[in-house]
Amino acid sequence: MFESTGTFALFDYFRVPYERVDAEPVAPGLASLSVRGETASLFWPLDAALTSERPRPSSYFLDTTPLFGRVVPDGEVRSWLRRIGGKWRPSEDVRNEQGTLVGAVWRREDGSTVLPFDPSELIQNYWSERYLDYIRPAALSHLAGLARRGYYRARPLLPRSVQMSMRRSFSRVQSKSRFPRWPVETALHDFYDFLFATVAGVAERPIPFIGLWPRNWAWALVLTHDVEAQLGYEKLPELLRVEVEAGYRSSWNFVPRNRYVVADELVETLREHGFxxxxHGFNHDGRDLSSLATLQRRLPAIRDYAERWQAKGFRSPGTLRSAELMPLLGFDYDSSYTDTAPFEPQAGGCCTWLPYMIEDLVELPITLTQDHTLFDLLGYRDETIWLEKARFLRQRGGMALILTHSDYVGNPYLVDSYRRLLHEFADDSTAWKALPRDVSDWWRRRSNSSLEEVDGEWRVVGPAEREARVEFSSPHVLTA
Structure with missing residues (x-):
């Protein structure tokens, strides 16, 4: 259906069929995408055409959607327009942080469109949290990293009350962050909508893609737990009971070496009952991913426990993360990123409520605020934030993935709030109530499948062909 002279991350991610072709660009460094045999095209700059940023990169806005990446000056874009030919008009403004007009998306009467940025770069900058380089000075990022490492080194020596006082004080600073918004940030998915609408305008037809969830499920609800210390190990049955009574199953992440011993019998019992x-890291000191050398020292023990427990998934203590190091862990999936996490020790967020790939690692982002953050840090007293976010994700076809800790069942609000959350969706037949390993396996099958057109109809071919659906682009249905 489509031919492209450059990589188009949106199509790769949503599994829209296109063929890479070698063709002479209309201007140096300019890639194009079009329906085979038609003239209307989408154009965007490749790396060679993008100017290097100032020492501190700038963020931009496409109307109201924040963009984090390099933008070609409008004068250069106008030179492309002259070379492409035809009558062009600016359709969407691109402005800098001060609101100054710096460029535009340009459109031609036949639907052809020129973007002043590389959409694949922008998508990756959301996923990888590189946008933080655009909104936070490098010196501040460095200081935040030093403070975080110092806190985790001192944490075992600090009374609980002192830890919480420090975290609450820091949360007041974190609450002033303008991006990502909390508890919902739609920027990346708004950008997906913009790109799909733009391509549909070029093609003059809906765009086929592989559905986000298997069979007839419209969204996913995934339950996970981290067990940090001996207290959490002892209190595990209290959360487990709530789930069994409501007909759910979940994943339990244990720390191999952190002042409690995980009995093989417990692991076997959990697995036998469908959990x-x-x-959950090596010893919960927050240093597993602090450097390559540290990871290499600890990885053999982490892998030994992964094999012993038949574990396919990993979550970093404190959800401290490194996109560069995490693929080296050797797990099928990770669940250390959050879609929006301004209040966590490593603030940020990947801005998506769908799985995605970090090299060959499936990332399953946490999308419902952690229990400790919600009840202990921010002082909420019920499940309202959870319910509102989960209902939003159901509407958008996303993944509601929650992290709760049996260590914190002493909080007077946690258990009852969790019970009411599960009750809310217990009879929802549209929800895929899946274990994270099942979501990871599905996402791999989906990512290794493709669409092909046979006698005018699209069908899925590949590992997901027996369970996947063909869908067509429309706002919010395709982006979740």
């Missing part, structure tokens, strides 16, 4: 077991 999953994962690995």
């Amino acid at each position: 999953e077991v994962g690995v």
Whole structure:
């Protein structure tokens, strides 16, 4: 259906069929995408055409959607328009942080469109949290990293009350962050909508893609737990009971070496009853991913426990993360990123409520605020924030993935709030109530499948062909 002279991350992610072709660009460094045999095209700059940023990169806005990446000056874009030919008009403004007009998306009467940015770069900058380089000075990022490492080194020596006082004080600073918004940030998915609408305008037809969830499920609800210390190990049955009574199953992430011993009998019992077991770092000191050398020292022990527990998934203690190091862990999936996490020790967020790939690692982002953050840090007293976010994700076809800790069942609000959350969706037949390993396996099958057109109809071919659906672009249905 489509031919492209450059990589188009949106199509790769949503599994829209296109063929890479070698063709002479209309201007140096300019890639194009079009329906085979038709003239209307989408154009965007490749790396060679993008100017290097100032020492501190700038963020931009496409109307109201924040963009984080390099933008070609409008004068250069106008030179492309002259070379492409035809009558062009600016359709959407691109402005800098001060509101100054710096460029535009240009359109021609036949639907052809020129973007002043590389959409694949922008998508990756959301996923990888590189946008933080655009909104936070490098010196501040460095200081935040030093403070975080110092806190985790001192944490075992600090009374609980002192830890919480420090975290609450820091949360007041974190609450002033303008991006990502909390508890819902739609920027990346708004950008997906913009790109799909733009391509549909070029093609003059809806765009086929592989549905986000298997069979007839419209969204996913995934339950996970981290067990941090001996207290959490002892209190595990209290959350487990709530789930069993409501007909759910979940994943339990244990720390191999952190002042409690995980009995093989417990792991086997959980697995026999349909639960999953994962690995929660090495010893919960927050340093597993602090450097390559540290990871290499600890990885053999982490892998030993992964094999012992038959664990396919990993979550980093404190959800401290590194996109560069995490693929080296050797797990099928990770669940250390959050879609929006301004209040966590490593503030940020990947801005998506769908799985995605970090090299060969499936990332399953946490999308409902952690229990400790919600009840202890921010002082909420019920499940309202959870319910509102989960209902939003159901409407958008996303993944509601929650992290709760049995260590914190002493909080007077946690258990009852969790019970009411599960009750809300217990009879929802549209929800895929899946273990994280099942979501990861599905996402791999989906990512390794493709669409092909046979006698005018699209069908899925590949590992997901027996369970996947063909869908067509429309706002919010395709982006979740």
